[in-house]
Amino acid sequence: MQTSPQVRLSPLTGIVLAAVLLAGTAAMADSGPTNASPSLRVVSAGDLKTLLGQARGTTTLVHVWATWCPPCREELPSVLRFRAAHTGHGLEVILVSADAPKQRPQIVSYLAQAGVAFSSYLIDNPDAIFIDTLCTNWSGALPASFFFGPKGELRQWWEGKADPEKYEETAEALSKQVRNGGRQ
Amino acid sequence: MSMTKLGVVTVGAILVAVSAARGDALAIGATLPAADQKMANVDGKMVALADVKGKVGTLVVFTCNHCPFVKAWQDRMVQIANDGVKAGVGVAFVNANDPAVFTEDSLDQMKTLAKDKGYAFSYLVDDTSAVARAFGATRTPEAFLFDAAGKLVYHGTIDDSTYEAAKVKKHYLKDAVDALVAGKNVAAPETKSVGCSIKFRTVAAK
Secondary structure (H helix, E strand, C coil): CCCCCCCCCCHHHHHHHHHHHHHHHHHHHHCHHHHCCCCEEEECHHHHHHHHHHCCCCEEEEEEECCCCHHHHHHHHHHHHHHHHHCCCCEEEEEEECCCHHHHHHHHHHHHHCCCCCCEEEECCCCHHHHHHHCCCCCCECCEEEEECCCCCEEEEEECCCCHHHHHHHHHHHHHHHHCCCCC | CHHHHHHCCCCCCHHHHHHHCCCCCCCCCCECCCCCCCEEECCCCEECHHHHCCCCEEEEEECCCCCHHHHHHHHHHHHHHHHHHHCCEEEEEEECCCCCCCHHHCHHHHHHHHHHCCCCCEEEECCCCHHHHHHCCCEECEEEEEECCCEEEEEECCCCCCCCHHHCCCCHHHHHHHHHHCCCCCCCCECCCCEEECCCCCCCCC
16 A cells, blocks of 8 residues: 655644544534434334333334335325324324445435434344334335334234325324223 | 225224235245246246246245345345255246336346346246235245145245344245255244335236
């Protein structure tokens, strides 16, 4: 390998540069959601189960998608609108990407472009354990949506893209059931 | 079809919808369907699954070119399929995707992939997605393994580690093929994993 003869940094310059770089990194880490770099956590099926356990007391939609999946990309904006309309009103939305973990930078960039500023998740291995954590009848096709009731029980699910109306109708039906004490 | 059922689900019928959304895939023991449907092969010939049948059995994998899950599993799938061919299993990979959705799934690009990856078996175009529908296949990759009598003995995924070959603990498809070749029962006849949805071709209205 050839070295560049032109640029030689003094030790002091090196220290100053390192300090500037460190400060820059710290500033980026502290800048929070305003810099539109959404947090994307790699999770196992077990982690997802824990998350669902923590969501008890509210209706939770788990939406599984991937950046390369055209119907997922078409549907994501309406899922985000659905989330915006319902979050804090008895319904939470958990987004789980089934992209390859090594694609993480591309997914973060895609989420940022889609205006996602909240935390979402990336499944480490989309295997049968992951599928069964959500619904044993799910074939594994994407996209897929799963509505869990306040006690963590699966109330409604589907695979494939759905109209925004279907999400709204499902949320309304589930909220009626919750008001009726879980009866149909 | 489950999608038709889903279309008539009413707001109050939540639990009905949960059962209606089940897949209609072939059950273990079912006979190989659509066996006489001729499909274009990457070698230019027209081939039906009946032509592919091997002495030991038949492996049909619904797959495609574009899908990242297929790409992740490609080398492992081809290894299992080529080994199966050597052991007397007839193999067909079937692409039921509409290339209008992904041009990467066109016949020309299928030919290139089959050559590059050394497919020692047919790679067929299901040009109305009718074969995929007959199998009740929903995703790629999705494997169906039939015994010598044409009865389904395995349906499911390739193994338990989509993205990392080094982390595979359960070699589902390989074990199923090995069991079939050895004349044993398949230990795990039904498995699954997340896959790409099949981009079904639109069927002309009757």
